Amino acid sequence: MEQWYIYKKKADFAGIGEKYQIDPVIARLIRNRDVISDEEIHSYLYGTMKDVSDPLLLKGAKETAEILEKKIREEKKIRIISDYDVDGVMSNYILWKALTDLGGIVDFTIPNRMKDGYGINQSLVSRAVKDGIDTIITCDNGISAGEAVKYGREQGLTMIVTDHHEVPFEELPDGTRREILPEAHVVVDPKQKECHYPYPLLCGAGVAFQLMRALYRDLGKKEESLENLLPFLAVATICDVVDLTGENRIFVKEGLSRIHETGNTGFQALLKVHELDQKKIASYDCGFVIGPCINASGRLDTAEKVMGLFLERDPVKAEAVASELKELNEERKRMTEEGVAQGIEQAQLCMDKGDKVLVVYLPECHESVAGIIAGRIKDRLHHPVFVLTDSEDGKKGSGRSIETYSMFEEMMKIKDVFTKFGGHPMAAGCSLEDGRLDEFRERINRQCTLTEKDFIDKVHIDADMPVDYITMDLIRQMSVLEPFGKGNKKPLFAHRKLKVERVRVFGKGKNVIKLALKSSQGTRIDGMIFEEEESFREKMQEMQYITCTYYPVINEYQGYRNLQIQIQNYFFTEE
Template identity: 55%
Template sequence: MERWMITAKSADFKKIGEEFRIDPVIARLIRNRDIVGNEAIREYLYGTLEDLPSWTRMKGLREAVSLIQKKIDEGKNIRIIGDYDIDGVCSTYILLQGLRQTGASVDIDIPDRIKDGYGLNEELIARAYEQGIDTIITCDNGISASEQIAYGKGLGMTIVVTDHHEVPFQETEDGGDKEILPPADVVVNPKQKACGYPFKGLCGAGVAYKLVCGLFEQFGISQDALEELLEFVAIATVGDVMDLQGENRILVREGLKRIQNTRNTGLRELIRANQLEDRKITSYHIGFILGPCMNASGRLSTAKRALSLLECRDPSEAAVLAQDLKSLNDSRKDMTAKATEEAVQMVENTALGRDKVLVIYLPECHESLAGIVAGRIRERYGKPAFVLTRAEEGVKGSGRSIEAFPMFHELVKCREYLTKFGGHPMAAGLSLEEKNIEPFREKINSGCSLTEEDFVSKVLIDVPMPLHYINKNLISQLSLLEPFGKGNTKPLFAQKKLRLMGARVFGKNKNVVKMKAVDETGYPMEAVYFGDGEAFVQEISQKEEWSVAYYPELNSYMGRETLQIVVQNLQ
């Protein structure tokens, strides 16, 4: 079930349109994204790298730059320790390239998802110490590793933390909260309370990029050298599903410009392996094609394979590495589809389906896929979902939630059955003993206050807009709103009483439907739908007129451009 809602935020759209020479519809879309005031609108539409805050404003960065410069001057061995996801790989690469240009003696290590788990552990630190490493720089991790960093400091090592995750805290007697910062030599994280950096939403690669900005300035390295790192900030920001607002929006837009003609051999070969070399690379391609290939190495193998691709300078070797990552991702997709189908069968054919919170145990599912499968189940049924798998020690799992169910908060109520858990309102990870699966399922459902209303998904319409308003100029202006993604969603338009005529199904997987949309006055426009083609055609045959939610675009075919709408939802 779906409930369609029109986003109705008010402003003088005509005046904004005149001020910025944009269509009033575009002005309304900007207001719907909570961009208010001329300066904010200007930055949203036309912001450049010059609009970004200086690295000097981020707490700890001056000290980190000075400390790292001292270590480089002394010839000390430095090790970067990243993480196994796309943000961890990209931030590791950014720091590695940046430090190499300063002449540092530097190498990297990335934890293994299964063996090491997330972030710093004592084994990684001990290995670095035994190999003669003087200084560890973390990226995309470290803010929660107080015990591990204390261990490293006890060995006499220097440790610099760069991270973007929430800072741990403990409640104080007066009801406030006190930050628990790790005992590193320097901590760089814009989410620290005392950090005056104005934008808090950077990913790990964004924070690493700021550190390299400082190092290059300190060492007198041309700022032009920073440009080659922007594409990796963009990949990490989109791949780690950060909000595409403020500084992130500018970094991603600038990075996407450069990806198109990247000078990175490995990235170029990954683009070629996915047959994207003649396409305009957008945030969609990062989020759903290139990013998953890079993430697959950390899920099913080692993230060092993705890093090796980015470091590779030999085209033939890079082509092999890129194809390996694509094959790994294809395998990941097959495994995910199989596990999702198994989960669906359990929901459809057992008592699980009656639960408000779905707790699904798939012992043979690869533990790195649990979160993806949970997300698919959440989308299908509109319910919070946990997918649990058998791990080396007991059972591990991931959960994906809906707006009405604050997942981490609800897990706290079930902590007696959990050996470990963490997360936030919309997603969580957990570990427990196998014998506690059923008690956990019962407890999280018994305390659940969700109603049928909470399971109805909402479709947010930006503008009810008749087909005849669509023209090439409007579609051209829509590109000003890109890149689209979390926090800056692709606009959605709608019109009532459309007839969908002459539907034909195309594609090897029968996942494209082409048709004509005709309004009450007889005004026609080409239309396309992507999804289960045969089911869609069957649905639209049930009645003559539909309310259609859509996105307008230009379809280019053999040098000819035509207006068309992409059908997103029907009502």
């Protein structure tokens, strides 16, 4: 079920348009994204690295820089331990490259998803001790790893935690919360209460990058030399689905503009095998092409393969590894499709029983794709979803949430049911003992306060704009709004009642529908729908008119250019 809302935010759109030389429609779109003051509008349109906050405002950044400077000078062995997802791998590479360029003796470990689980643990710390490591620095993990961090200190290691995840807490009798921070020598996480960094929404790679800026400044080195790492930061920011606002927006814009200039052989090979080496790279390419290949390595093999790719200097070897990653991702897609089909059936049964939080158990599912499957089911049914599978130590899985349900906070209320858990309001991971699955399902639902209105998918429309208004120039101007992603979604317009003159269905899976449309003013335009033919025909039932939400594009084919709309949501009427 969907509910459509049109933004009614007010501003002097004509005045803003004139001041910044943009179409009033563009001014409306910017206002809809809560970019209001002149300073905010200027940063949104023209923000550069000069507008990024002083890295020393990060709590712990100065102390970390001082420790690392000393370790590099004394030639101590430093080990980076990251997560195995895109953000983790990119954080790892950013730290490794920046520290080795300064002459540091640095290596890295990325936990094996199946063997080690998420983040740093005592086993990885023991291995570091055995290898003669002096200092461990985590990235994109560690904030919840109190025991492992404490163990590292007991073994004489210098422990530095850098992360961006929510800080674990305990509820006190007076209703306040007490943060539970790991006992590291330094903790750098903009989410900790005592950190007053102006933009706390950085991903793990953003924290790592800012930390290296602080170190370079401490050593009197040029911070600009770190800008060749911005493409890695851009991919991490997009793939970790953090808000593309403020500093994240600047990092992504700057990173995408430099993506073909990284000089990194492995990165270029990854672009080449996907035929992106000659193309202008957009956030879509990072989120749906490059990122999934990196993730597939951490899910089905080891993410250290990706780090190896980024360290490879031989173009032939790099292309071979990049091709392997592409094949792994194809295998991941197949496994995901099978899991989604089975999961939807089970989730429907949960809903029939009255469950609001859908806990799906897929014993044969590869645990690495549980989160992707949970996300797909959540998108389809618009309920919070957990997908769990069998692991060596019990049940293990991932959850994906809807905006009205903070998954991490709800899990904190029943934390005794888990052997391990962590995450964000919108996504989480967990492990539990065999035999506690039903208890988890029952307790997470018992405390759930969601109502039926929370399960209605809310479609937010920027403007009720007839297709007659679309021009090539307007679409070109819309590029100033990029990059698109969470917190800065693609603009969405609506047109009420377009006449459907002709329908064509094509594509391998018969999932591309092309409609020849005509407005009441006589404007003709093609509309594209990407959906299974059977589902489309069920909705259409020979009706003559379509009311839809859309995003306008310029279609180029054999040198010919025409306007087109990509239809997102729709329903048909007879008249």
